[in-house]
Amino acid sequence: MATFLDARTLPAGTTLSPDLAIIGGGPAGISLALALAQSGFSILLLESGGLHFERKIQDLYDGERTGVAYVPLDGGRLRFLGGSTNHWGGYCRPLDAIDFEKRGWVPHSGWPFGQDALAPYYPRAQSLVEAGPWLYDKAAPVAAAQGAPLPLAEGGLYTSWFQFSKTRGGVLPTYFGHRYENDLKRAAHVTPCLHASVTGIRLSHDARHVDHLDVATLAGNRFTVKPRFVVLACGGMENARLLLVSNDVMTTGIGNANDLVGRFFADNPIPRDVGTLVVFSGQLAPYYGNSMAMDANGPVLRAVFSPRADFARARRVVGSLTTVENPVKLDPLGVAAVEATAEALGVDASNARAWSLGCGMEMLPDPDRRLTLTDERDALGLPRLKLAMSIPDSDFTNYNLTLAELGRQLLAARVGMVRINHHARDQWLAAMDWGNHHLGTTRMSEDPKQGVVDANSQVHGVANLYVAGSSVFPTYGSSNPTLNLLALTLRLGDRLREVMA
């Protein structure tokens, strides 16, 4: 079994010439390297960090924030082998078909292809995250042994399911670096190179293709990689940063002729205590509140409430996944509302119980929510990032329409009620948390004026440069991105097999 290459041991002036250089050893980079390991192409996987967290490497991620309070730029991602899977929660769910559509009420929406284009890649992605059999919207029969789902009357929401990444032995979740370290070492044509930070993507004079990569280590080594093809796979913030700082030929940055790189930054907001759920019977299956294994070796599931596509179209709402969180005690008005309503509905609420609701939301694309470069430089001399973060009130009011529909469906089924807890902006912002899902900064579109990469994830106009990861998502959905970016990366792998041959 081979060992990893340590860039700190490479002599100055070294030039490596692989067929493919993958920049970034996170879930996308590792999965792509393994997907192409049998292709016969030589693959160099460049990872800025090592096998474990190092403060000085992590500091390369630091940056500024303006606008709405957001996670520190070095806090929501990790810079060592495995990337941000080293702290992910393991939540998996495929994007919905509607997430790919051009939605008239969602500006800048529409992927260049539909969900069907990713469908062939989901099984392998599911295997990579080790989330068990593909169940999701068909998980209810599997979960039935733990209790029946809440019956919802006909309407806009339905019970959907998260599945969870689970490594062998049942430890949650799959840390890609740790899990696939030996697979990378065993892959004959893959050379993982640690502590190798790419500091520039250098184009040919005509800007039509990548000529070479400048690579550096914090120890001072500098060397060159001259690959035939390059895939940028270092996350939704760093992908944009590397394109922007590589401005020696294209002065506004690679792929940025139309000022799109870094724009449309998004995350999945996960505000807490968005609502209160009352169940008249007091009975709620445990898989609502917690992820739980269905049996010792079975899938780990959690039920959520998701809007149906026809409801989203009719009410002009976007994606959301409403979760049941912690038991709560009702105030006197809440008790009165439950008693009066249950009496009128003719149901017994003497054992009623209440839970807080949380949610994961989809943001509307916004070109002004963006990453730009600052004058401050990191230890390798690269300009740091500044994030201008925002979230409009319409994202909140939009979600409350969905929550009200959930309440209506529970009432119509005579099983429970919902209270909407946040209305004012300050209430929402006080409850705000973020998924640390960095999305959209190198968005995909067939039109170079609307996107940084095309439908094959190739940077417009640069023949041998591709981008992997959720930075290419033109709209975001409310599902956690890892499973989906893996499917997209595996699709890119097939494309690379064709073009590199």
Add this chain to the structure above:
Amino acid sequence: MNRRAILGGGAAAVAALAAGAAWRFTHLFGYRPTPYDDLLNQIVDRVPAAALGKVARTAKPGFDDPRALASVLRQPGFTLAGRAPRDAAEGRVVEVSGWILPETVAAYAALAARYS
């Protein structure tokens, strides 16, 4: 403490409990007459309805006007037990202090709040 004081304290406590129970379970003994008893008598326990109604009165135009409310609620088929269970299925819900309620429940509660 002498015997008289103990008996007096006990009697006061019993009286307070009885008063509280009488207030809480007024409906067991009957409510004060109102011009809308045909409607309010459909509510078994007016105490929670009235508490809810205090905030429901502003939930929708007309909810703060007993005559306007009564004119609606006295229409055929507007009984609380008959209409409230159908409200949500037929899309008639209203938000009251965040709570998503059948519109008829909120309307009756608003009326109850005026006469409690």
